Amino acid sequence: MLSRRRLLTALAATGAVGTAAACSPSSSNGGGDDGEDAKTLTFRLWDETAKPAYEESFQAFTEKTGWKVAITVVPWDEYWKTLSLDVGSSEAADVYWMNSANFVQFQESGNLMNINDVVTEGRDKWVKSVVDLYTRDGGLWGVPQLWDSIALYYNKNLTDAAGIDPASLRFDPAAPTDALRDAGRALTLDQGGKHPGDEGFDPNTRTQFAFNAQADRQAIIGPFLASNGAQWQDADEKYSFASAEGIAAFQYAADLVNVQQIAPSAADTNENGDFTRDLFTQGKLALFQSGPYNVKNIAEGVGDTFAWGIAPLVAGPAGGKSVIHGVVAVGNARAGDEKKEGIQELLRWLGTADGQRPLGTQGVAFPAHADAQGAFVEHWSGKGVDVQQFITATNDTTPADRGAKSNAGLEAAMPIFQEIFIGRLSAADGLPAAQEAGNEAMA
Structure with missing residues (x-):
């Protein structure tokens, strides 16, 4: 499964900005009619792995x-730039995937159908x-398709x-050590078989690492800050993560890399x-x-080489708080009248258990329809993988990014986050700077 299906932001985990598509907007997405059968709709997404599931779904829809529905996959690194160009030139697909970091700008521009008017x-x-994530200004601006949470x-x-x-495993920045740091030392080895803290330990020759502390907003940064009692955004959708709790949690995560030496180098x-x-x-x-979103990657990558499982995410003083995110299918509000009936039919289909079930039966993701979620659990159970911890994680959560320019805000903050993880900035200096840069970008 492509890691670019990571759902939280329009940035890669590295924070790099996606590049523009090499082709013109009209040639890169197939959004216009261009002589197509008048009964053909277009559907766009960014994950090649999900395409076969939608092909199965759309066969039943047809x-x-x-x-009929023609599917186009636009790679993640091109998706948002291409989409903006296509919307501006009226070449957008009839229905397309959307994430929370970007939907508001398209909603405020009048480009998205209000689902309240479509699905009853x-x-x-x-x-x-x-649903809550994509509800704004009295409307719902996409049909929920899939969701994810965080586990270990x-x-x-x-x-x-x-x-x-x-x-x-637990962490506590205020304590001299904790279960995560203790486990991390036991699980990290250099080529001589020594652990961090042992005399002669050489971090430059590590052959085994303990934990993936890194500048990953969804899997690491968000859960660690929230689990230490920090708030990501305030009620006005401004960044507020540079609190004492946020700084302590961020420094703790960076120290796992640079002080404890139990995580790979940033x-x-x-x-x-x-x-x-x-x-x-x-x-x-x-x-x-x-x-x-990484279950399939891991199952295919590991194969039979070792036994693995899924445990609860690492909890902090405030508990173990998962970021919950989801992808929706949005309807093109500016499509021609000849397509609107079909778009609404497709959106209604995508909101049903039958429309979403292939996402589960093919092991792609947790469908957003309650009656289809069991298909994902059953698929992986049949392969010896228990995904229940992801469901359990939904009981204690922290919000994903919100706001019309949240993508721009994270794009501005991420390079500073990376500087903290690489050790060139302390969290005390870097996190307030990241908060200021992010809020300026969202203003």
Whole structure:
């Protein structure tokens, strides 16, 4: 599964800005009619892995309604730039994927259909946190498709050998040590078999790492700050993470890299957000905090080389708080009248359990319809993987990014976050600067 299905922001884990598409907007997305059958709709998403699931769904939709659906995948690094150009030139797809960091700018421009006017039945079956995320100005601006939360993948061979219970891990920045740091030392080895703190330990020759502390907003930064009692944004949607609690949590996470030396260097993870996931599948990382968007990657990458499982995310003084996010399918409000009936039909179909079930049966993601979520659980259970911890994580959550320019805000803050993780800035200096830069970008 492509890591670019990571749902929280329009940035890669590295914070890099996506590049523009090489082709012109009209040639890159197939959004216009261009002689197509009048009964053909266009659908755009950014994840190649999800395409077969939608092909299965749309086959049933066509049999039911007569409307055909042509799917286009635009890679994540091109998606948002291309979408903005296409919307501006009236070449956007009829229905397309949207995330929370970007939907407000399209909603405020009048480009999205109000789902309240389209879907009248079955909405109570949609995951409430996703509905809330896309509700604004009295309307709902997308049909929830899938959701994710955060939990802890662990290499059972490594944790068993070290006597570590992954479900018992906790962190506390105010304490001299804690379960995560203790486990981290036991799970980190250099080429001589020494642990951090041992005489002669050489971090430059580490062959095994403990934990994926890195500048990842959804899997690391958000949960660590919230689990230490920090708030990401205030009621006015301005960043407020540079509190005493936020600074303490951020410095703690960065110290796992630079002081405790139990996490890989930020010189690697800042440049490649998937570096730690790949270490995990190679058997070189014991604990990998991430979302269900990586289940397929891990299952395919690990194969039969070692036993692994999924435990609760690492909890802090305020508990273990997961970022919950979801993707919606939005309707193009500026499509021609000849398409609007079909778009509304497709949106209604995408809001049903039957419309979403292939996302679960093919192991792509948790569908957002309650009656289809079991399909994802059953798919992975059949392969020996228990994904229940992701469901449990929804019981204690922290909000995803909100606001019309939240993508711009995170784009401004992320390079400063990376400087903290690489050790060139302290959290006390860097986090207020990141908060100021992010709020200026969102103003």
